[in-house]
Amino acid sequence: MQDTPKANRLHIAIFGKRNAGKSSLINAITGQQIALVSDFAGTTTDPVYKAMELLPIGPVVIIDTAGLDDEGELGELRIKKTKEVMDKTDLAILVFTADSKDFSLEKEWFKELKVRNIPVIGVINKVDLDDIAEEELKNQFDIPFVKVSAKNKQNIGKLKELIQVYAPKDFERETIVGDIIKPKDLILLVAPQDIQAPKGRLILPQVQVLRDILDHDAMPIIVKDSELEDSLKVLNKNPDLVITDSQVFAKVNSVIPKDVPLTSFSILFARYKGELEYFVNGAKKINELKPGDNVLIAEACTHHPLEGDIGRQKLPKWLEEKAGGKLNITVNAGVDFPEDLTKYKLVVHCGACMFNRKQLITRIVRCLEQNVPITNYGVAIAEINGILDRVIEVFNK
Numbered sequence: 001m002q003d004t005p006k007a008n009r010l011h012i013a014i015f016g017k018r019n020a021g022k023s024s025l026i027n028a029i030t031g032q033q034i035a036l037v038s039d040f041a042g043t044t045t046d047p048v049y050k051a052m053e054l055l056p057i058g059p060v061v062i063i064d065t066a067g068l069d070d071e072g073e074l075g076e077l078r079i080k081k082t083k084e085v086m087d088k089t090d091l092a093i094l095v096f097t098a099d100s101k102d103f104s105l106e107k108e109w110f111k112e113l114k115v116r117n118i119p120v121i122g123v124i125n126k127v128d129l130d131d132i133a134e135e136e137l138k139n140q141f142d143i144p145f146v147k148v149s150a151k152n153k154q155n156i157g158k159l160k161e162l163i164q165v166y167a168p169k170d171f172e173r174e175t176i177v178g179d180i181i182k183p184k185d186l187i188l189l190v191a192p193q194d195i196q197a198p199k200g201r202l203i204l205p206q207v208q209v210l211r212d213i214l215d216h217d218a219m220p221i222i223v224k225d226s227e228l229e230d231s232l233k234v235l236n237k238n239p240d241l242v243i244t245d246s247q248v249f250a251k252v253n254s255v256i257p258k259d260v261p262l263t264s265f266s267i268l269f270a271r272y273k274g275e276l277e278y279f280v281n282g283a284k285k286i287n288e289l290k291p292g293d294n295v296l297i298a299e300a301c302t303h304h305p306l307e308g309d310i311g312r313q314k315l316p317k318w319l320e321e322k323a324g325g326k327l328n329i330t331v332n333a334g335v336d337f338p339e340d341l342t343k344y345k346l347v348v349h350c351g352a353c354m355f356n357r358k359q360l361i362t363r364i365v366r367c368l369e370q371n372v373p374i375t376n377y378g379v380a381i382a383e384i385n386g387i388l389d390r391v392i393e394v395f396n397k
Contacts, residue, residue: 004059005204006051007273007356010171011061012163013085015109016095018067021125024150025095026050026064029160047085057164063089068105084335086112088359090171091163092120096137098130103140110141116362119166121146123159128152172357176212176272180394181241183217188235190244190252192225204353205265209243228255241394243268246378247310250385261394262387266378269351271395274360274376278368280392282375283383285346291325293345298363299333300354310377315348318384337363340370347374 014022030052048064063085066078086092092113094106113120120143124132128149137145146162148155181187191206202210206222213220221239223231225248232238238260244252246264256262270279289295297311316329332338341347347367352360367374375383382388 004051005208005353006049006061007352007354008172008208009051009059009061009356010057010167011063011088011090011356011358012054012093012167013063013065013089013091014093014095015065015068015082015113016125017069017097017100017105019099020067020095020097021150022067022095023048023064025093025123025125025148026062028148028150028153028156029054029062047081054160054163057167068109083112086116086118087335087337087362088356089113089116089118090356090358091167092118093123093159093163094120094141094143095123095125096132097124097126098132099126103137107140110143119168121159121162121166123148125150128154173272175216176209176268177241177243178212178216181213181216181218185218185240186235186237187213187218187220188231188239188242189220189222190225190228190242190248191222192245192248205269205351208353209265209268225251228252232256246381247314249378249381249387249391253385253387253390258390263391263394264378264382266351266376267382267391269353270376270379273352273355273357274349274364276379276392276395278364278374279349279376279379280388282346282367282373283379283388285373286319286322286375286380286383289319289323289327289345291323292328293323294328294330294343295319296338296341296344296347297329297331298337298347298349299331300350300352300360301334311350315377315380318381319348322384337366339366341367341372342370344372347372348377348380349374350377352376 014025016022030050050062052060052062054060065082065085070078094110096106110120122137122141122143122145124134124145124147126149127147128151134145134147144162144166146155146158148159189210191202210220210222221231238257241261242252242256244264246266249264253262270276297315299311312331320327349363364374379388382391
């Protein structure tokens with residue numbers, strides 16, 4: 001946990017045709033031989049991710065992708081993977097060369113990037129071999145351009161300057177919890193260490209919330225739910241805020257005094273990674289579920305499910321209890337997320353600590369476009385327990 005998590009880094013993706021020099025460009029930007037380079041078209045198959053520090057921007061992830069013009073059955077699968085990269089792209093670099101004067105394919109991809117509101121920088125590569133008139137491209141693509149030779153490291157500095165200028169400043173929220181606490185506030189964290197927690201470590205959301213509290217000069221105390229009542233007895237004042245694991249919402253809600261603000265790690269991440277308003281509206285739809293309805297449970301990470309898994313066992317059980325019967329529940333993990341969501345009455349997403357904000361917002365937008373409500377684990381559990389208004393009140397203040 002010494003490095004900035006990938007999910008909190010600006011994601012820069014490189015798109016272009018095969019042999020446009022995308023991999024060479026990444027190697028030039030990073031100053032390392034990260035991506036495999038070859039004169040053979042189609043060397044890059046699956047997306048390649050490189051986490052690095054790009055000064056003065058800071059921590060970034062640079063993504064190398066397969067060629068937009070990949071061919072054959074495998075080529076179609078590679079292009080599908082490249083399109084999935086767009087879901088998490090904060091800034092796109094579209095690479096051109098003089099090898100082809102037909103830019104119809106680049107126009108298709110540029111249109112897709114613009115629809116997703118992704119800022120784009122155009123790079124004219126291989127100018128050491130041949131060149132394109134910049135004005136010719138500017139007439140077709142309303143984006144900034146820079147001419148480079150990735151092979152000779154020519155104008156790579158200018159490309160980095162453009163990245164600094166056009167990188168979105170709001171690719172992530174500034175804070176997870178810092179805007180709702182004050183210096184010297186006493187923050188009580190309830191973190192049950194069940195079988196899902198990695199041995200010897202806290203899970204990522206707990207670590208990030210703890211660090212954010214420390215960065216804002218508040219005073220965190222962390223306990224397991226089994227020690228919650230004892231911790232309240234030894235404190236000489238009520239905590240200013242209690243943040244709990246959503247799975248023990250009911251227990252913690254019954255113990256914490258009603259005048260003490262209460263929320264959860266998952267709800268904090270619903271706001272940090274996505275838009276809390278949409279998740280709250282989606283949670284209200286839980287009360288309309290009926291037996292036989294289709295529900296999608298989406299997880300950001302892939303893991304081996306264990307006994308008592310929240311997404312595969314606990315949430316389905318609680319949702320079916322609310323619906324009064326069996327639901328048709330589908331669980332998708334990682335980057336798998338259906339294009340067509342119309343059959344689902346509800347999508348329930350995890351806290352998305354492993355996603356960048358762009359990736360989760362993309363999923364929210366897809367749900368909204370298809371009129372499918374979406375909520376988040378913590379928000380859903382709060383609604384199921386009848387305490388949603390209480391656990392979001394701290395944000396309204």
